Amino acid sequence: MDRKTVLCGIVAGAMLCISAASALAEDVVIKVWSRADRSGPLRAGNLVTAGDTLNKMLAAAGSDKRVKIDLNETNAKGYDDDALDLLKAFAVDKGPDIFVLAHEWTGAFVEAGYALNLEDHIGKNPEFYGDIIVPLWQSVSYKGARYGVPQDSEVRMYFLNNDKLRKLGKTDKDIAALPGKVDAGEFTAYDLCDLAGQAVQKGVVKYGILHRPNAGPDFQMLMESFGVVPYDKEAAKLQASKAALKDFFTWVKYCLDKKALSATNTTMSWDAIEQASFAREEALVLFHGVWRVTDQTKAWNLKGKDDYQRKITWINAPAGKKGGKPTNLSHPIAYAVSAKSKNKDLAAYIIALASQPIPNMRHAVTTNHTPINYGGQSMPEVVEKGWALVAATPMLKYASFMPNHPKIGQYNGIIFKGIQGVETGRLTAQAAADFVVDELSNELGKDVVIKN
Amino acid sequence: MATEHAIAGGAPAARTDWQALARRTWRTRFTGQSALFAFLVVVSVPIILPYFWMVVIAFTARTGGVGSDVLWTACAVIVPAVLVYSLVHMSVAAKGLRLASGLILLAIAGTLLVALVGERLHLNNFRFLWRADFVEELRSKATSGAQFPSVWTAFFNSLALALSQTVIILTVASLAGYYISRFAFRGRNAFLQGLLVLHAFPAMTLIIPIFLMLYWIHLLDTIIGVMLVLAAIELPFYVFVMKGFFDGVPWDIEMSAMTDGATRRQAFRLIVLPQVRVGLIAVAVFAFIRAWEEYIFVRTFLIENTNWVMSLYLFWVADDVMGVDYGIVAAVAVFYVLPSLLLYVFCQKYLTQMTIGGIKG
């Protein structure tokens, strides 16, 4: 046989093989969009595992079909930026089948027509969804229907560095009594700033309180102590009260003047804040959430609950006035299916598999988020390795969710800018309140109700 | 050497002391030049120092630290060496002596540097070149895949983008520049004025319309789309530049070619184009460097992670490990700057010959 014939034969054979292989392995591709988050790699990872599980079942059933999970993990700075990018991607038909989102964006995606109504699917599959903690469903509901599946939840708090408190002269008894005082309303937000300011002025620490450097759920919890409630249930609109905002910003200014809050907080990078709070112990208080326990344990080489609690104290966000109630916030992340997907049911079932107790527990325990299933809370691993989650659960008593209004993202952004304005010294408390009200009516127009 | 004849006025010549005159001129010249030199040094230090610092960090920083002591030590050695050399250079005219003193100073400075900071140098910060998961081993995993693509993917994407964009700009700008330079057509003035005014259109805020436009012609999320957009945005400036170069080519050359029977197009291709070689190189270098650094457009128009270019790569690495590891960020930055720098250094003499179209006083 001459060369040409051999070549033709090889090519034909190869093409036959390829077409046979592709005929055999009909891959269904499910695209997943997730934000690359160091505190949650398994959010996307569990979906990949779910795909593998499904493939095992398909193989066992003798089917030739396989599911391929195609991950796109973006580098957005926060969930808000990521949601905007995702909306843009959807608008140009580059949207995924499954996406991971912060729950308060549910409304925005539903209004844009990109989130699939999952009521039917959830209702028909109690075997998968029946054990999910009931209040969590509220976080993925919009106008009475469920559009997502909660992926995790957490508790947010202030982390106080006990070593620094001791240096300040507090006894162990004082420190242990603090959480109780906060819950009883005796230790207010102003007292916290006094304490933090004292620590800075005495040179014990460089930063009093460190908070997140971008917009986020934390601030809602902070503002609630001062009566700023973002959502008006009756009107089904966002709202802002001028007086409450002024109270809140007055407190921020007070803390800034006492040096409890620092002017550079809003422009620091996440990394700088972590370095300052953990490795270098330059801050008295970090305001964030329970999943930080992982980082803290690693940074200080803490072994177990007792070691940790000797080093760190948790408190809820203290009330604004004496006798008030402390506040807390829970911010679930959710899975959602794209309404434009060509494989809606398959995508939904992938999510169902990813939400099972074992995968969910893996995420919960390794990154210190609370499990979404009732059963998950009593799993041996959770009880043993997730002591932080168990310890944090009582704080959920004061917790609320953010509203799922479509424009909550912009609302949060404006609040953050106001805080930045006060902290950097550009705005007085009154000016900040005016600024927020201005921007809200500017950007949200009729979607916000401004109260006096 | 005194001379009898005075310069003007003819009175019995006071013997003009040429040597004293020469010495005085030389002194004024020396102080003048030194002052200018000092001025240049003072204004250039704020630029040189940070770049040098970045290079030093890339080669010396260990995790968690960015000590500047290496920088200052190095400066303490290099600065006096340079000053001494420049003094020697200005006061001595003989080339051989200059060269010799230069080499000696180089040797001294080199040995001192090696002795003082040699052991602090290491290549560990460049490990991103051979390990794709360098961020994850530094900190914890953030994704289920790899958080960053390999730096080489980004590098070759950048290269493809920059080279193709340069070719497009060279072709289009020289064609257009030649035509404007040689032909009067209706609306020529308006066209030129329009080109100048196009600069007033905020290219950055045209992002959303361009985004929509790319979407409608199905070029979104492609490198080709970004390439075309970049070329279009930069075009007005380069057309002006090429026009300037073409204006500088005497018409006689073309005319003689055309009387010999060449068509206009042939004259352009074979005769005129080689004459503006300098312009072509200058435009190519500028265009390449501009595309190499493009950040905002790629950020907006590329959606899938596989289409990363170097600017995005550096931005995300810096965003992620900023503060933890200045060394890695600096190393990536050095790697990223290198092609631009090399290109610029080698083609520098062409860049300084750019003029603006038609300006000949």
Added chain:
Amino acid sequence: MSRSPSRGANHEFAMPDFARAQLRRQRINFALFLGPALVLLAVFFVAPVIIDLVLAFTDMGRTLAVGKFTLENFERMVTRDTRLLGALGITFIFVVTTLGVFNVTFALLLALVTTAVPQRLGAFFRAVWLLPRMSPSVVYALLWLWVVDPNERGLLNQIVVHVFDMPPIDLRNNHPLLVIILANGFIGASLGMLIFTSAIRSIPEHLFHAARVDGAGSLAIVRHVTLPALRWPISYMTIHQSLSLLVSFEYILLITAGGPFYDTTVFSLYAYRRAFESGEYAYGAALSLILVVIGVVAALALWRLMDMKRLLQPPRIEVH
């Protein structure tokens, strides 16, 4: 002997063949030479501008869907937007200062000085000053951030603390406008320096010799020989750079992101922030429309002021 008229009896006049050929070549040349540029500019520059014009009158939000046509963007600009005037003010200060101090003046100074010192030394310093422009924007911004870092790590603070024995300063927070003026100025000066240098070098040597023989000192030479020759480059640079500064915000975005708060948000960045931080694309389009108008007006005014029409020499000989 004229050639026979071409076919096509419905022509008003009969064109001789060679004229027709030339006309065809003329048209082909036009398409060949100017065509690509026109197409590229039309599709990616002019068309988006038109789209932008249309967008400004819609309500396009972050879903990229056009709901209705409305004037509400402009109404909002005039009545409800309290940041607008501030942004305009900052833009004015930024453009005028950077242009006046760096892009034109300092560029001129650099060009004069680097041509007054020996050739290679001048070339070296010009190379140094081109470095910011040649290095990628992300790297340049990164360096600035490291230099003005408020901790002691920052290069500037190293000098301030160790040499001047003062507490570390936070330029980014306290004087952000200064930071962006410097950052953009370093970049801006380089282009002018290039253009002016080549213009200076093209001044015939004998003019300098003549001036010296006539007894002119260095400063006088600069005033009477160099500067007049630089009239056109200076005018062009002023227009070009003022438009550039009005419109570009890449470095500002990378270094301060328009902050802290809105302190360094120039108008172009303001439009970008409105569009991308909140997904209000129609409003951003309306804002950029205003910016375009400002830019065009400024460009035309400066054009008139500097009599740029004389710059555009008519071409030589028209042969296709």
